Each structure stands twice: as structure tokens, then as C-alpha cells.
Amino acid sequence: MMSNFCPGSIPAHILEQTRKHPCYSVEVHHQFARMHLPVAPGCNIQCNYCNRKFDCVNESRPGVTSEVLTPALAFEKFRWVKEKIGELTVVGIAGPGDALADWQYTRQTIERIKAVDDSIVFCLSTNGLLLPEYAQEIVDVGIHHVTVTMNALDPEIGAQIYKFVSYQGKRYQGVAAAELLCRNQLAGIQYLTERNVLVKVNIVMVKGINDRHIPDVVKKVKALGVFITNIMPLIPAPGSAFEHFAQTSMKEINEMRNLCELDIQQMRHCKQCRADAVGLLNEDRSSEFRMCNNPDNQAPEPPVPRRQYRIAVTSKYGRLVDQHFGHAAEFIIYQGDGREFKLLERRSVHKYCSGMEECGEEEAKRESTIRTVKDCQAVLTMRIGQHAKEKLAEQGTQSIEYCDSVENGLRQAVKTLVEQDAAVRKGEKAG
Structure with missing residues (x-):
């Protein structure tokens, strides 16, 4: 010692x-x-x-x-x-x-x-x-x-x-x-x-x-x-x-x-x-x-993607990414290519987290919430628990934690997804 x-x-x-x-x-x-x-x-x-x-x-x-x-x-x-x-x-x-x-x-x-x-x-x-x-x-x-x-x-x-x-x-x-x-x-x-x-x-x-x-x-x-x-x-x-x-x-x-x-x-x-x-x-x-609060915080334009991305957002009023995943009563669904986005729909879900010591006491509600965004490539949220993050990943939905405007968050989400797709293609080519 x-x-x-x-x-x-x-x-x-x-x-x-x-x-x-x-x-x-x-x-x-x-x-x-x-x-x-x-x-x-x-x-x-x-x-x-x-x-x-x-x-x-x-x-x-x-x-x-x-x-x-x-x-x-x-x-x-x-x-x-x-x-x-x-x-x-x-x-x-x-x-x-x-x-x-x-x-x-x-x-x-x-x-x-x-x-x-x-x-x-x-x-x-x-x-x-x-x-x-x-x-x-x-x-x-x-x-x-x-x-x-x-x-x-x-x-x-x-x-x-x-x-x-x-x-x-x-x-x-x-x-x-x-x-x-x-x-x-x-x-x-x-x-x-x-x-x-x-x-x-x-x-x-x-x-x-x-x-x-x-x-x-x-x-x-x-x-x-x-x-x-x-x-x-x-x-x-x-x-x-x-x-x-x-x-x-x-x-x-x-x-x-x-x-x-x-x-x-x-x-x-x-x-x-x-x-x-x-x-x-x-x-x-x-x-x-x-x-x-950063006046210079503008997400950079992402590379031109090969496809449109569908992204679910948790937001209290639709302006800021300011809500936890487990606190959301609805998801705002957007689709876009990184430059332009279209609001597709709003999907209601059962809020499963009470904000107490552990979210996830109601497993069925959480599983239902996760399935609600199964067709989305990403969920853009202020914060998300590890278990929910893992469950989303299993169905192919990326969790992106962010705190800014929805507009900047969507750009950042697409940038992340584009980079992820590029890394996958690079790995496949190397293999």
C-alpha cells in the first residue's frame, strides 16, 4: 500500500x-x-x-x-x-x-x-x-x-x-x-x-x-x-x-x-x-x-443528407426543447432534411414518469410511449433516463438530449443522424 x-x-x-x-x-x-x-x-x-x-x-x-x-x-x-x-x-x-x-x-x-x-x-x-x-x-x-x-x-x-x-x-x-x-x-x-x-x-x-x-x-x-x-x-x-x-x-x-x-x-x-x-x-x-442564451448558438448546416428524417420532439409549448422524455404527454413529430422541416402531427401518450426517485414504475406505459415513436429516427428531448434510452435504441430510435429552440434542436438532430449514418457506411465499407 x-x-x-x-x-x-x-x-x-x-x-x-x-x-x-x-x-x-x-x-x-x-x-x-x-x-x-x-x-x-x-x-x-x-x-x-x-x-x-x-x-x-x-x-x-x-x-x-x-x-x-x-x-x-x-x-x-x-x-x-x-x-x-x-x-x-x-x-x-x-x-x-x-x-x-x-x-x-x-x-x-x-x-x-x-x-x-x-x-x-x-x-x-x-x-x-x-x-x-x-x-x-x-x-x-x-x-x-x-x-x-x-x-x-x-x-x-x-x-x-x-x-x-x-x-x-x-x-x-x-x-x-x-x-x-x-x-x-x-x-x-x-x-x-x-x-x-x-x-x-x-x-x-x-x-x-x-x-x-x-x-x-x-x-x-x-x-x-x-x-x-x-x-x-x-x-x-x-x-x-x-x-x-x-x-x-x-x-x-x-x-x-x-x-x-x-x-x-x-x-x-x-x-x-x-x-x-x-x-x-x-x-x-x-x-x-x-x-x-448564447446569441451565437446556431447549429451549423449539416451535410446534404440522402434522406428525410422523422424526429419526435418533447416540448411544453412547441418553441423550446424543454421537457423530459418521461414527462411528455405528447410528441411533436417533424420531418426534414436538416434545412427545412415540416410539422407532421402531434401524438398523445400516457405520461409515465412522476418525477420521483425512479421513473418506470409503470412499465406498460413506458413501453407504449416508446412504441409511439417507433417510426422516428430520433427523439429530441431535454433529458431521458438510461433505461428508456436503451429501449429506444433497440427499436432503432436515437435519443438526443438538447436544450435550445426546437428549430436549432432539429438541425442538430439531423446533423447527428447524418454523421451516424456516415460512420455506419464507413464501417460497412471497411468490413
């Missing part, structure tokens, strides 16, 4: 990056800005304190975002924010699900930005379940700051915090789920720290469940070479299993931080940021920088 973290062991270039990272360096949190790019909507665990389906533009907590972006749109947003906020130094991927559950999008986003600006510091947040699988790729892509949320070592305690864990096509629950998650977290953290990646461990303090256990977690991650720990208060999210729990007070949090500071340095300036946070830690400007 690796020895304790030693500041003198940090390579000079990583130390310089850390000095510009407002989460890792309390001295600069009021000088340098960060932005979180919400390109990773998928998640492979269900924490009892989390409900990502509840969203409010005025709310700040992990997992909340007002839009989900493709890597291409995330790159556009980065250029927009960088132009307006000169002190931007850090780009992070913090969901709104898990950065590694959608690793292909996370990696593409970072590589696009890195190609045009090598001064940016990159970081990501993860629950750690897939760290053993992707840790080397994290190192290879040049990410030197990783945050892992780790709430328990004892599987009996973890079983009270996690409802389930989905791993390699299998769902685990109870002690087995917590044991698997912890094993992967520890292995991944050690792999990263041994390769000069600075790891921050977040711990959500839940009174009566893991509060007495937190010092054990801190001692363990210290032994693995973790850089800093961040003990955070539980924020009871509406619709989550813990929604009726009392929020942990800052007095209790600070007492725990004081105790654990005897072992490892503590982060005390965390704002529990949104997955689309922008700006200084104490001045979130995420609502200002939503893509639908």
Missing part, C-alpha cells in the same frame, strides 16, 4: 495546476473560475440522497443541471464562457450523472478543449465504480485532479446509503452492492495516486448512518495517498429516499472536519456545485450561460 500523501512529491506542472484550481486551493477560490460541463447524464448507482430528475435553475447541489450537452455543444459553451470570463482556469465534468458512466462523452469533451487550450486544468467527479476500468485512460488523457465520492467502507453502512449498483450488466443491492462499490473505489484511488493524480474524496455526512464511520473512511483514504477530503452535509433532495431526513448542520460538519483534520487536510469552502456551474465558487453564473 502506498504511503501517505506528500506535497513534496507533486510534479511541478501538477503543482502549478493545483494552484489554479479553486476546489483544491482555498487561497485562490475567489480568484480563479471553473465551469462544469454536463455531458455525462448516465449513472450506474442510485444513492438514497440523490434525485437528479428534480431540477430548479435556482438550486445548487450536485446532480442538478438545466441542460445536458453533447461534446460538440460543450466545446461551444467552453469557448463562449472563456471569452466572457478571463479568469476561467478549470473545466470539470461532474455529471449530472457519473463522469465515467458516460466516459466516451467525458473524454471527447476534454480532448476537444485540450486541442485548442492546453492551459486549462481538467478534473472530473465520479462515484468510483468504474475507476479500475478507466483509471489508466484518465492518466493518459492528462487529467490530474479526480474527485471520488466515497461514503462508507463498511458494507452494512453502505447498504443503507445505496439503493442499487449496476455493474457489467448486473444489478446489485444491499451489502453486495456496497461491497462491490467500495472495492472498486479503493482500487481505483490507489491506482490514480500512484500515478501522480491528485484525488479528492467527497463524503456525504448522513446523521445516524455514516457519521460515526467517517473518521475510518478518512484514515483509509489517507493511507492510499489521497490529497484532501471534503466532508459535505446531506441535502435532502425532493423525491429521494432521504427526502425527509434532516439536513446536516454546518456545526456538525465543522466538528467532523476538525476531528478528521488531524489525519488529512479538509476542504472547507465547498459550495456543493451544480453539474453546470460556471464562474467563481461563490458566484455561480450557470443560468447566464445556458446554451439557449
